[in-house]
Structure formats: structure tokens, C-alpha cells
Amino acid sequence: MIEQILPPSAAVSESFEDPAGLTLFPEEEALVANSVQKRRREFTTVRHCARRALGELGVEPVPIVSGARGAPIWPAGIxxxxxxxxxxxxxxxGRAAAFATLGVDAEPHAPLPEGVLDAIALPAERTRTAALAAARPTVCWDRLLFSAKESVYKAWFPLTGRWLDFAEADIVVxxxxxxxxxxxxxxxxxxxVPVTAFTGRFLVGRGLxxxxxxxxxPTA
Known part of the structure; x- marks a missing residue:
């Protein structure tokens, strides 16, 4: 599903369930040793997806542990x-030769809890979100804005190693x-060339x- 909003050269793997029998590397197991079962299941399945995507790129399965601020540590060149x-x-x-960075996020297609939009959105973003909601009420535009900000951060951090606050990017949908x-x-x-903006794509479907x-x- 998410491949619809990504370039064909990106390796994509997704799952709508947690398959039985998946295992973790010891290094990964240590990260969730004290976690509740829900957290363990999602952690395990998403790493299974990551290893399938690595396989598409011809890379052998490896542990995927977390680095600074929880960002995943990928094999060299990925x-x-x-x-x-x-x-x-x-x-x-994707291969670093093709992509400088990738950032993706998935959220349930439901309104944000009360107060969250005010916490994550700039005044101009709230105004635009309200206008979109009035024009197309079948889409939860507040949740979409939140997801876009998450994708922005995930694309930002590998390039900078720095935190990016919700208020430090103004998103126009x-x-x-x-x-x-x-x-x-x-x-x-x-x-x-300094990067002053990120451009992204979104998709709404299957409750997501x-x-x-x-x-x-950049090419030479």
C-alpha cells in the first residue's frame, strides 16, 4: 500500500498483521526484554519487514538496533x-547512492485526541486544517498533519542528527x-545546497x- 507514495526504486515491505513464529536477534531482544506483548509484537514485525526490504536490496539479515533518539541503525550504504x-x-x-533520506509514518485514520492538534500545529496550520476539514470532511486532516510532521522528522534526523520540534516545520497539505x-x-x-523544505506524499485508505x-x- 505505502509503495503507492514512494519511488519504484525504494524497497518496501509492509504487514497488516503480526505473523506467528517471527524471531529477533539477541541484540534486538535486549531492547524489548521488559516490554509488554503489544510492543514486542509490533517491534518484531516491523523488523521482519525491514529484513525483507533489506533482502530486496541484496543485503543479508542483520540486527536492527536503535541509535540516537531511537532512530534505527542501518547497514552501511542503506x-x-x-x-x-x-x-x-x-x-x-533504499541505497544511499539513490536516496539521501527516507521518512515514512502510518497512523489510524481517526481524529487526533482533544488538545493534540493545538500542541503540534502552528496557528497557520490549524487554520488550513480547519478549511480542509470543512471542504472535505471525510478525511481526518488533523491526523494527516500529525503524520506528515512525523515523516518530516524521520527524514530530517538522519541528515542532521538534531531534534526538530513540531513548531519548526510549517506544512501545507x-x-x-x-x-x-x-x-x-x-x-x-x-x-x-541548503535544504529549506521537504516535499512528501500521502495516502488515505484501509483505515490508515x-x-x-x-x-x-544529489548527483555530482
């Missing part, structure tokens, strides 16, 4: 992103299926909101 929510897990990977995130703080430099950002590696 970039990627993982996401999970109730009823969905996905991993999207095009109901046709895209969004643009203007960075309100200095961004990364790719190919000698999916967002994705893929930034190609």
Missing part, C-alpha cells in the same frame, strides 16, 4: 525508515495527495493515513 500503528507495520529502505514542509530552522546541506518523504541523493 537509508530507511520504519513505522507501525494498530493493524499496520512497514519498512521502507494539497488535498490532491502531496504536502510541503517549509523548514523554519536551518536545514541540512545536500550537494552544496500514510505519509512518505523521499529525497534523492
Amino acid at each position: 537509508v530507511g525508515s520504519m513505522t507501525h500503528c494498530d493493524g499496520y507495520r512497514a519498512a521502507v529502505l 494539497d488535498p490532491a495527495g502531496t504536502f510541503v514542509a517549509e523548514l523554519l530552522v536551518p536545514g541540512p546541506v545536500l550537494g552544496g 493515513v500514510l505519509t512518505a518523504i523521499s529525497i534523492p541523493t
Whole structure:
């Protein structure tokens, strides 16, 4: 499903359930040794997805542990992103020669809990979200905005190693299926050019909101 909003060269694996019999590497097991079963299941399945995506790229299965701020550590030459929510897990990977970064997020297609939009959205974003909701009430635009901000952060962090607050990117959503995130703080430099905005795509279906950002590696 999420492959619909990603380039064909990205390796994608997703699951709408937690298959029985999946196992973890010892290094991964240590990360969830004290976790509740729900957390263990989603952690295990999303890593299963990641290893399937690695296989598409010709990379042998490896432990996928967490680094700074919980970001996954990929094999050399690989970039990627993982996401999970109730009823969905996905991993999207690519070769660093093709992608500078990838960021994906999945959320249930339901309104945000009360107060969350005010906490994560800029005033202009709240205004635009309200207008979209009035024009197309069948889409939970507040949840879509939240998901887009999550994808922005997942694309941002591997490039910068820095935190990005919700208020440091101003996202404009095009109901046709895209969004643009203007960075309100200095961004990364790719190919000698400062990045001032990320462009992404979104998809709503099967009770889910999916967002994705893929930034190609600059050519010489």
C-alpha cells in the first residue's frame, strides 16, 4: 500500500498483521526484554519487514538496533525508515547512492485526541486544517498533519542528527495527495545546497493515513 507514495526504486515491505513464529536477534531482544506483548509484537514485525526490504536490496539479515533518539541503525550504504500503528507495520529502505533520506509514518485514520492538534500545529496550520476539514470532511486532516510532521522528522534526523520540534516545520497539505514542509530552522546541506523544505506524499485508505518523504541523493 505505502509503495503507492514512494519511488519504484525504494524497497518496501509492509504487514497488516503480526505473523506467528517471527524471531529477533539477541541484540534486538535486549531492547524489548521488559516490554509488554503489544510492543514486542509490533517491534518484531516491523523488523521482519525491514529484513525483507533489506533482502530486496541484496543485503543479508542483520540486527536492527536503535541509535540516537531511537532512530534505527542501518547497514552501511542503506537509508530507511520504519513505522507501525494498530493493524499496520512497514519498512521502507533504499541505497544511499539513490536516496539521501527516507521518512515514512502510518497512523489510524481517526481524529487526533482533544488538545493534540493545538500542541503540534502552528496557528497557520490549524487554520488550513480547519478549511480542509470543512471542504472535505471525510478525511481526518488533523491526523494527516500529525503524520506528515512525523515523516518530516524521520527524514530530517538522519541528515542532521538534531531534534526538530513540531513548531519548526510549517506544512501545507494539497488535498490532491502531496504536502510541503517549509523548514523554519536551518536545514541540512545536500550537494552544496541548503535544504529549506521537504516535499512528501500521502495516502488515505484501509483505515490508515500514510505519509512518505523521499529525497534523492544529489548527483555530482
